[in-house]
Amino acid sequence: MKSLPITIDSVSKAYGAYVALDDVSLDVQAGEFLTLLGPSGSGKTTLLMALAGFVRPDSGKLLLGDRDVTRLAPNKRDIGIVFQNYALFPHMSVLANVEYPLALRKTPKAEARQRALDTLARVKLEGLSERNIAALSGGQRQRVALARAIVFEPRVMLMDEPLSALDKNLRETMQYEIRRLHDDLGITTIYVTHDQREALTMSDRVAVMNSGRIQQIDTPQRIYDRPSTRFVAEFMGEANIVPPGSVRRVDGADASRETVMIRAESLHLDAKLVGRNGVALEGILRAKAFRGENWLLTLALDGGQEVLVCIPAALAGGCAELVVGQRVTAYAPAEKVHAIPGAIA
Amino acid sequence: MLDAYPDNRLALILLWGFSALVMAFLMLPTLVVVPLSFSASDLLEFPPRAYSLRWYENFFGSATWMAGLRTSLILGTLTATVAVPLALLACISINRLGGKAALAIQGVLLTPSIVPGILLAIGLFFVLAAQGLVGTLFGVLVGHVVLAIPVACIVLLPALARFDWNQVQAARSLGANWARAIGGIIVPQLRLSLLSATLMAFLTSLDESVISIFVASGRNSTLPKLMFLSLRDQIDPTIAAISTLWTAIVVVVVLIVTLRQRS
Numbered sequence: 001m002k003s004l005p006i007t008i009d010s011v012s013k014a015y016g017a018y019v020a021l022d023d024v025s026l027d028v029q030a031g032e033f034l035t036l037l038g039p040s041g042s043g044k045t046t047l048l049m050a051l052a053g054f055v056r057p058d059s060g061k062l063l064l065g066d067r068d069v070t071r072l073a074p075n076k077r078d079i080g081i082v083f084q085n086y087a088l089f090p091h092m093s094v095l096a097n098v099e100y101p102l103a104l105r106k107t108p109k110a111e112a113r114q115r116a117l118d119t120l121a122r123v124k125l126e127g128l129s130e131r132n133i134a135a136l137s138g139g140q141r142q143r144v145a146l147a148r149a150i151v152f153e154p155r156v157m158l159m160d161e162p163l164s165a166l167d168k169n170l171r172e173t174m175q176y177e178i179r180r181l182h183d184d185l186g187i188t189t190i191y192v193t194h195d196q197r198e199a200l201t202m203s204d205r206v207a208v209m210n211s212g213r214i215q216q217i218d219t220p221q222r223i224y225d226r227p228s229t230r231f232v233a234e235f236m237g238e239a240n241i242v243p244p245g246s247v248r249r250v251d252g253a254d255a256s257r258e259t260v261m262i263r264a265e266s267l268h269l270d271a272k273l274v275g276r277n278g279v280a281l282e283g284i285l286r287a288k289a290f291r292g293e294n295w296l297l298t299l300a301l302d303g304g305q306e307v308l309v310c311i312p313a314a315l316a317g318g319c320a321e322l323v324v325g326q327r328v329t330a331y332a333p334a335e336k337v338h339a340i341p342g343a344i345a
Numbered sequence: 346m347l348d349a350y351p352d353n354r355l356a357l358i359l360l361w362g363f364s365a366l367v368m369a370f371l372m373l374p375t376l377v378v379v380p381l382s383f384s385a386s387d388l389l390e391f392p393p394r395a396y397s398l399r400w401y402e403n404f405f406g407s408a409t410w411m412a413g414l415r416t417s418l419i420l421g422t423l424t425a426t427v428a429v430p431l432a433l434l435a436c437i438s439i440n441r442l443g444g445k446a447a448l449a450i451q452g453v454l455l456t457p458s459i460v461p462g463i464l465l466a467i468g469l470f471f472v473l474a475a476q477g478l479v480g481t482l483f484g485v486l487v488g489h490v491v492l493a494i495p496v497a498c499i500v501l502l503p504a505l506a507r508f509d510w511n512q513v514q515a516a517r518s519l520g521a522n523w524a525r526a527i528g529g530i531i532v533p534q535l536r537l538s539l540l541s542a543t544l545m546a547f548l549t550s551l552d553e554s555v556i557s558i559f560v561a562s563g564r565n566s567t568l569p570k571l572m573f574l575s576l577r578d579q580i581d582p583t584i585a586a587i588s589t590l591w592t593a594i595v596v597v598v599v600l601i602v603t604l605r606q607r608s
Binding site: 052053054073074075077078079080081083084085087088089090091100101104105148149152 | 509511512514515516517518519520521522525529530533534
């Protein structure tokens with residue numbers, strides 16, 4: 001199966017005064033797993049629906065490979081789509097659902113049946129082919145939706161929050177399985193989610209969206225450690241945005257002149273854990289909470305700024321003894337202190 | 346509903362009594378023609394003094410009545426065949442458009458069911474006259490389709506509102522064009538509503554008399570038109586026999602459809 005690169009070139013879409021997509025450009029490589037991540041209303045689903053052919057952009061171009069599909073009918077795009085609510089056909093059996101795209105392509109009956117059964121086996125639904133959709137659990141429906149979207153060997157896959165209806169454990173299993181399926185088939189995939197952990201776990205690259213714009217496109221690690229905007233920093237996890245002057249170097253050298261981001265889990269109470277280039281933050285302990293795998297401490301810096309410190313339970317020898325109101329110094333290694341250009345804390 | 350008064354016998358009796366009265370009020374005018382139709386007399390009289398089947402013989406033996414019956418059944422079938430697909434497509438676009446445009450289209454579509462039939466009939470007469478279509482089966486069909494579309498829409502709109510549109514998008518993404526998505530995904534799932542809409546459209550045409558009186562003529566006269574003419578020219582119990590048969594047919598059709606929907 002040959003997968004295709006996707007090119008999104010300056011695509012805009014407005015609904016009246018509301019701008020859903022604001023000049024979005026994005027290149028997805030053939031075989032890549034890219035996630036569009038953002039809060040609701042950020043434009044990620046609109047972008048996905050534009051690629052699917054259900055939303056016509058006001059301007060800009062969409063290309064699959066070299067082919068301009070901006071104005072192509074959805075049924076001619078050969079894109080496998082997994083919908084948020086699965087959108088299975090309740091009047092058909094599991095097998096008929098999976099055979100449906102093959103029947104539309106006039107695949108001979110016996111071949112269609114065999115391919116549908118093989119695909120159902122691939123998503124671990126052997127033996128359920130004659131079931132009614134209504135008789136399936138949420139996880140099974142999810143798998144039927146996946147099977148139906150890949151059975152006709154599309155060269156591009158789009159997934160719109162496919163796991164949002166599942167409970168936490170099943171979500172994690174399915175994240176792993178969807179990624180494995182992607183790696184087996186090598187289909188270029190765009191995955192939409194508002195769950196940052198899901199985005200980080202599954203993707204080759206993540207595009208963070210907000211207000212109809214792409215804020216940053218990068219590998220999960222760089223998105224997390226090196227956010228380019230304050231929005232990305234805060235959306236990706238417990239980020240402390242610290243103004244200039246609140247941070248001093250451990251070796252006594254100049255304090256930071258920029259606004260920096262330090263993740264809560266990059267901070268330690270033990271100066272030995274950070275090198276000579278590390279930084280220190282001093283403040284008063286406002287609150288502490290034990291969360292099982294870690295402790296969460298809230299410090300109020302001298303400037304009034306609040307900072308979260310997350311200490312893994314395994315390293316939190318002294319946390320239990322800390323008293324609210326006492327003075328505490330938190331340390332972070334230099335490489336975990338990330339300047340955010342243009343941000344004002 | 347009755348569960349709300351388990352202890353109060355008087356309220357229960359009153360409620361049942363009132364319900365029975367309403368039912369009787371609805372049913373009696375229809376049922377009163379049944380004994381009339383079996384009368385042996387030449388006049389419409391109630392209660393009849395002697396019984397016979399002569400008015401039924403008269404009906405089935407008359408070429409005019411039989412032509413009317415045939416016209417009505419053909420027209421009803423054609424009306425349902427034309428009106429229901431049109432109504433389905435219209436309802437889909439109303440459902441998809443949403444907002445003010447949808448309200449406007451819905452308003453226009455439902456107008457024929459609100460405008461007095463006589464106005465519609467006069468208007469239609471002039472439109473058809475200009476095309477030279479007065480007196481043709483096609484002319485009456487146009488009138489009946491116009492009346493049947495709102496009826497079918499009223500049945501189909503709520504059914505479409507409950508339908509999960511993502512399924513159509515899924516079908517489209519899997520390679521279905523519009524026609525296949527509608528035929529393969531929407532129609533099978535709206536089967537029962539479409540059946541109801543078809544029945545209602547058929548009955549609308551079967552029942553319609555005003556447009557038929559204005560537009561139909563000669564061989565293309567429908568049964569209700571012939572009945573009106575007959576009431577004007579020579580009152581005899583044939584009318585009662587036809588009404589009884591009519592009611593029986595409608596009851597049977599509705600029963601069959603309802604029972605099919607249940608199963």
